[in-house]
Each structure stands twice: as C-alpha cells, then as structure tokens.
Amino acid sequence: MRLSYNNRVSSVRGFFRSAGSAADGPRGLSVGDIVTGLEDCPVQGVEDWTSCLSHLTHTPQTGYCVPVTSLQPSWAHGRPFKRLDGTMDCCSNNSLTDLCFSYIKPQGRNSREREFACMPVRKMVTGTATCRSDADCATHTAAASVCVTPSLENQTRFIRVTHLPSPNMLFVGYPPHLQYAVGLTNFVPRFGFLHRDLPIFLETFLKYVVSLSGALAVVNSVPCFALDGQWMLNALLEATLVGVVTDRQKRELIGFFLLLAGSALLAANVALGLWMVTAR
Structure with missing residues (x-):
C-alpha cells in the first residue's frame, strides 16, 4: 500500500513546548489544526509561516x-x-x-x-x-x-491566526515567541490511520543513515590495518613509488610504517572519544 500525503496546506504537528505558551489556551492552536493565514498573509507551508511572522515583526501594526x-x-x-x-x-x-x-x-x-x-x-x-x-x-x-x-507596547503585535476548523486565534505578544512555541509540517495525511509525523520520521531516519554511511566510509578509508584503507594505501604506493623506490621490500616497509601511524592515530581518536564520553 502506498503512503499518500497532501502537502498543499500546513498542519500544526508539534504541541506547545511548555504549559502556558504563546499558542496555548481554549481557542489556541492544537495538534492537527490547519494554519492558513496570519492576518492578511496567506500560509501554505512552513516557509510561509516563517516569512509572514518576520514580515509582521518588521512592519507597523x-x-x-x-x-x-x-x-x-x-x-x-x-x-x-x-x-x-x-x-x-x-x-x-x-x-x-x-x-x-x-x-x-x-x-x-x-x-x-x-x-x-x-x-x-x-x-x-x-x-x-x-x-x-x-x-x-x-x-x-x-x-x-x-x-x-x-x-500596544513597542515590538508587541496583535496577530490573528487563521486555523481550521476552529475560530481565529488572537495572539498578543512578540512574534518570535509564536514561532518558537509552535511546530509545523507541510504534510497532512490523507488517511486517518497514518501518523502526521511519519514524513518527519522517515526524513530524520534517512539523514541518520546517510550520515552514518558517510562516517563509516571515511573511517574505512583511513590507512589502518584490517581496513580498506590498507589496500588503498598499498595500491597508491605501487602506483606512485615504483619509479622512485625500485626495491619492493622498501616500498612495503614504507607502507608498514604509514599503516602503523594511521592505526595509532585511529586508536588515539577512539580512546579520546571514549574518555570524553565517560568523563561527563
């Protein structure tokens, strides 16, 4: 079954960071509300929400x-x-x-x-x-x-937040407080059994997979014993030092010391990382 999402409107996905936040209250924002406007500024996505708040902050009331x-x-x-x-x-x-x-x-x-x-x-x-x-x-x-x-006081704004299906939320305060108190997503599930945070979960998971794969690729390329970097170093030495160092044993000796230095450097970094974690 294909997961289908609609990204034409924005939906409040995060609840409020703390009780009594800028968007809390009987007629405040709730999880699942569809935000469509801030005053006369239309909101069709998270970027619009941010730009509208910035516009209202830097323009007269x-x-x-x-x-x-x-x-x-x-x-x-x-x-x-x-x-x-x-x-x-x-x-x-x-x-x-x-x-x-x-x-x-x-x-x-x-x-x-x-x-x-x-x-x-x-x-x-x-x-x-x-x-x-x-x-x-x-x-x-x-x-x-x-x-x-x-x-109102200086830098304070009165803002009407249009969010369906509830009546407008009336906000009085600093616009950045409203921005930091509410989390938004561009996706609204078309089916009720799909969690609205599913695209965020998938995006975060893929970011971690890419980051972990990249980190493992970098570590695996280090000139160290038992890693792919060992064979990469041997191939590099054979390609570059054949005309300079004709004796094969000398080339292997140079490669051994480079691998020894790389292994010591990797071991030192691992030990330093473990020490920093355990010392906290």
Missing part, C-alpha cells in the same frame, strides 16, 4: 476597518494613560477580552487628532478587513469606516 457607528457610545471608552515605554493604553482593568485601540477622530481628520477606545477585541476584529489607513477602509467597505489600530 495592522489596523482593522470598523464602522463609525461602532465607535459611538456603544463602546466603552477608557481613559488613556502612558506606559513606561511611551505607548498609550486605555484598558486599565487588565481584561483578557478587551484591548486598547487608537484611531483618528472622524470629525478631526484635518487635525489628525487621535482617540483611544477600549473594545472587546474578538467581537471587533471578527470578519473585518485589514487596513493601514482610513483610505483603505473606504476601498474595502461600503459603510463609513475608520481604521483602528491596537495600541
């Missing part, structure tokens, strides 16, 4: 198009205060469901006056388009909308 009517008294505005790093926060209750957002006041576009609002983050960003400015919202949405941006 993504904004979200929210209707102007949603920014009226139906949302509770918090009093903004300045953090130690100079950024602004307006959610002073350390809520796990609310996040501070900043936007340009619709009535004060000419003055570029910024307003801050503490909003329920999941309700606000679900199904909304991403933006960089209010002009992007005018293009993507029919209703009057403004571009709101999470007001």
Whole structure:
C-alpha cells in the first residue's frame, strides 16, 4: 500500500513546548489544526509561516476597518494613560477580552487628532478587513469606516491566526515567541490511520543513515590495518613509488610504517572519544 500525503496546506504537528505558551489556551492552536493565514498573509507551508511572522515583526501594526457607528457610545471608552515605554493604553482593568485601540477622530481628520477606545477585541476584529489607513477602509467597505489600530507596547503585535476548523486565534505578544512555541509540517495525511509525523520520521531516519554511511566510509578509508584503507594505501604506493623506490621490500616497509601511524592515530581518536564520553 502506498503512503499518500497532501502537502498543499500546513498542519500544526508539534504541541506547545511548555504549559502556558504563546499558542496555548481554549481557542489556541492544537495538534492537527490547519494554519492558513496570519492576518492578511496567506500560509501554505512552513516557509510561509516563517516569512509572514518576520514580515509582521518588521512592519507597523495592522489596523482593522470598523464602522463609525461602532465607535459611538456603544463602546466603552477608557481613559488613556502612558506606559513606561511611551505607548498609550486605555484598558486599565487588565481584561483578557478587551484591548486598547487608537484611531483618528472622524470629525478631526484635518487635525489628525487621535482617540483611544477600549473594545472587546474578538467581537471587533471578527470578519473585518485589514487596513493601514482610513483610505483603505473606504476601498474595502461600503459603510463609513475608520481604521483602528491596537495600541500596544513597542515590538508587541496583535496577530490573528487563521486555523481550521476552529475560530481565529488572537495572539498578543512578540512574534518570535509564536514561532518558537509552535511546530509545523507541510504534510497532512490523507488517511486517518497514518501518523502526521511519519514524513518527519522517515526524513530524520534517512539523514541518520546517510550520515552514518558517510562516517563509516571515511573511517574505512583511513590507512589502518584490517581496513580498506590498507589496500588503498598499498595500491597508491605501487602506483606512485615504483619509479622512485625500485626495491619492493622498501616500498612495503614504507607502507608498514604509514599503516602503523594511521592505526595509532585511529586508536588515539577512539580512546579520546571514549574518555570524553565517560568523563561527563
């Protein structure tokens, strides 16, 4: 029976390195989830996952198009205060469901006056388009909308992780933490009885086989008694020293001392390796 795998999408293969990691939680990532996007960056493989996280790390925070009517008294505005790093926060209750957002006041576009609002983050960003400015919202949405941006500490990002079949995971923190907390593979088994890590196991096994075979080939080529290197050395001496050293016994004596030196060197390396292993 042929093992069949599909590598069109990426699947979370590794669980989290420790409890309470960046991807843990009731709506976090689980083994077997299919990751398809980070914000507006599509993910079709492990390389895309890494490049998208790098892009989100080195670009300004993504904004979200929210209707102007949603920014009226139906949302509770918090009093903004300045953090130690100079950024602004307006959610002073350390809520796990609310996040501070900043936007340009619709009535004060000419003055570029910024307003801050503490909003329920999941309700606000679900199904909304991403933006960089209010002009992007005018293009993507029919209703009057403004571009709101999470007001976070420096180097911290708010990232929506799209993973099927669960709702989006909302991540707030440093993007490298998300990269190191999750293991991915490009393969998803087409049959349920196949383990999703089987391609990784096979790849690792073949790497070890190639490495071991190469190491044995190198050791076997050492000019040492009872190894193939002994006959390789004899053939080399016969091919190169016939015109220089005409006496066969002298050539054999030179080969003997070279084999003796090679054997001593190999024995010394083996003894040194055993000593380093036992001394730990």
